[in-house]
Amino acid sequence: MNLSERLAQRQARTEQEPQAARPVPAGAPGPRATDEVPRRAARHADPFASVKHSVHQGLLEALGPKLYDAHLDQRELEQRVTQTLQAVLQRDDTPMTAADRARVAQEVADEILGHGPLEPYLRDPGVSEIMVNGHDQIYVERDGRLVGVDAAFTDESHLRRTIDKIVSRVGRRVDDASPMVDARLPDGSRVNAVVPPIALDGSLLTIRKFAADPFTANDLISFGTLTAPVAELLNACVRGRLNVLIGGGTGSGKTTTLNVLSSFLPDDERIVTIEDAAELQLRQDHVLRLESRPSNVEARGEIAIRDLVRNSLRMRPDRIIIGEVRDGAALDMLQAMNTGHDGSITTVHSNAPRDSLSRLETMVLMGGVELPQRAIREQMASAIDLIVHQARLKDGTRRITHITEVTGMEGEVITLQDLFLFDFHAGVDEHGRFRGTLRATGLRPGFLDRLADRGVRLPPRMFGLEEVAR
Numbered sequence: 001m002n003l004s005e006r007l008a009q010r011q012a013r014t015e016q017e018p019q020a021a022r023p024v025p026a027g028a029p030g031p032r033a034t035d036e037v038p039r040r041a042a043r044h045a046d047p048f049a050s051v052k053h054s055v056h057q058g059l060l061e062a063l064g065p066k067l068y069d070a071h072l073d074q075r076e077l078e079q080r081v082t083q084t085l086q087a088v089l090q091r092d093d094t095p096m097t098a099a100d101r102a103r104v105a106q107e108v109a110d111e112i113l114g115h116g117p118l119e120p121y122l123r124d125p126g127v128s129e130i131m132v133n134g135h136d137q138i139y140v141e142r143d144g145r146l147v148g149v150d151a152a153f154t155d156e157s158h159l160r161r162t163i164d165k166i167v168s169r170v171g172r173r174v175d176d177a178s179p180m181v182d183a184r185l186p187d188g189s190r191v192n193a194v195v196p197p198i199a200l201d202g203s204l205l206t207i208r209k210f211a212a213d214p215f216t217a218n219d220l221i222s223f224g225t226l227t228a229p230v231a232e233l234l235n236a237c238v239r240g241r242l243n244v245l246i247g248g249g250t251g252s253g254k255t256t257t258l259n260v261l262s263s264f265l266p267d268d269e270r271i272v273t274i275e276d277a278a279e280l281q282l283r284q285d286h287v288l289r290l291e292s293r294p295s296n297v298e299a300r301g302e303i304a305i306r307d308l309v310r311n312s313l314r315m316r317p318d319r320i321i322i323g324e325v326r327d328g329a330a331l332d333m334l335q336a337m338n339t340g341h342d343g344s345i346t347t348v349h350s351n352a353p354r355d356s357l358s359r360l361e362t363m364v365l366m367g368g369v370e371l372p373q374r375a376i377r378e379q380m381a382s383a384i385d386l387i388v389h390q391a392r393l394k395d396g397t398r399r400i401t402h403i404t405e406v407t408g409m410e411g412e413v414i415t416l417q418d419l420f421l422f423d424f425h426a427g428v429d430e431h432g433r434f435r436g437t438l439r440a441t442g443l444r445p446g447f448l449d450r451l452a453d454r455g456v457r458l459p460p461r462m463f464g465l466e467e468v469a470r
Helices: 003-016 049-068 074-091 098-113 116-123 156-168 217-223 228-239 254-262 305-312 329-337 353-366 373-383 448-453
Strands: 127-133 138-142 145-149 180-184 190-194 204-208 244-248 271-275 287-291 319-322 345-349 386-392 398-410 413-422 438-440
Touching: 116 127, 116 138, 116 156, 156 180, 156 190, 156 204, 217 228, 217 254, 228 244, 228 254, 228 398, 228 413, 228 438, 244 254, 244 353, 254 345, 254 386, 271 305, 287 305, 305 319, 305 329, 319 329, 329 353, 329 373, 345 353, 353 373, 353 386, 353 398, 353 413, 373 398, 373 413, 398 438
Parallel strands: 244 345, 244 386, 271 287, 271 319, 319 345
Antiparallel strands: 127 138, 127 204, 138 145, 180 190, 190 204, 386 398, 398 413, 413 438
16 A cells, blocks of 8 residues: 555544544644533532422422511521421422431522522631632632532522622622622621623622621731731720721731721720721721712712712711722822821732832822822821731731831832831741741831820830840
């Protein structure tokens, strides 16, 4: 057989091979989304899907409008649903074990009373964040690590119903005209939802959970987020009415640290909190909580953070706590700090303490007020006393890495000095966790005299100044 005959036979065999069996040459583009290649791994079908559907329908027929009775107490509603659910299950003749029957009952109850397949993870204290990447893919964060779970929504409409249930409780909406929304759960957990057409592969839902019992300074010390001396310093700074800026990246724990710092506030002061989605958990008696509002269907009625900051100045506040500044509200916040509302606290997204100031400067310019660069920086240097920077490290832990004092200005530059720094040189242990901790730099804060004038004293040894103190 000559060469041309062998090539002809090879061509004939190639044409007879099924398309899926042909090898893909290196560097060639992969299969398109329209090819018959699943975008995500297929999940096992639920063997009790039909049972859950029939039980669900029976529950709706038995309770009917009572499920949506606004005058019915939540606990009473849960009792009625549980009792009716057991009765409907007993009538069902599908052969099931006791464990399967209990599982079906729990999942139907979660669907009626809670948030469907997300409910077990909302109840799990070990889960800090839930990420839904479409109806058939859910991730959770445990100990700072992302883990895929086997739960899934039935379809896209099931996921959209759950999102609608969450956002409608706080008077917000999500649809084609407004495809992004921030909301919260009754326990204060932060919710963000994005739906098509913005989300190309199906609706996306992110829930950042907050503990029902807020963390304390002792909790953060046990987690390694901060040390006892740093907790004592922050307590003194809050009681001494210094203005504190908390910076850090997404998910670094800024809001948790803000909650802890807020716990140091005296009970005899009038505190106004301003947030996009209310999630602060202050335990003082005299707290006024304000929440921004998006525009309605007619693109009217928006109440921005900046509007709330301006209004709060007319409410006779002793302290103003802003959940996060991300726009022109930064200018109003700086002006409030410089006009008698000292002791205020806020957060900002940043990568380092100096980046926090750069972001504030940019946001002031976003306010539409044409101010010279030097005037903006003088405002910041006068308003902000302390920057607390926090980061989520590679091992999944959240640590405060900088405690930095704003000391003033030299020429056109705001001067900073680090009081405590995280010791990255300590390396990691056999489990990959950082051994380091916050260590004093040995510099004396310039605000010690101001704190002393207000009756708050700190030992010099806290800053590694034993020899100087003698």
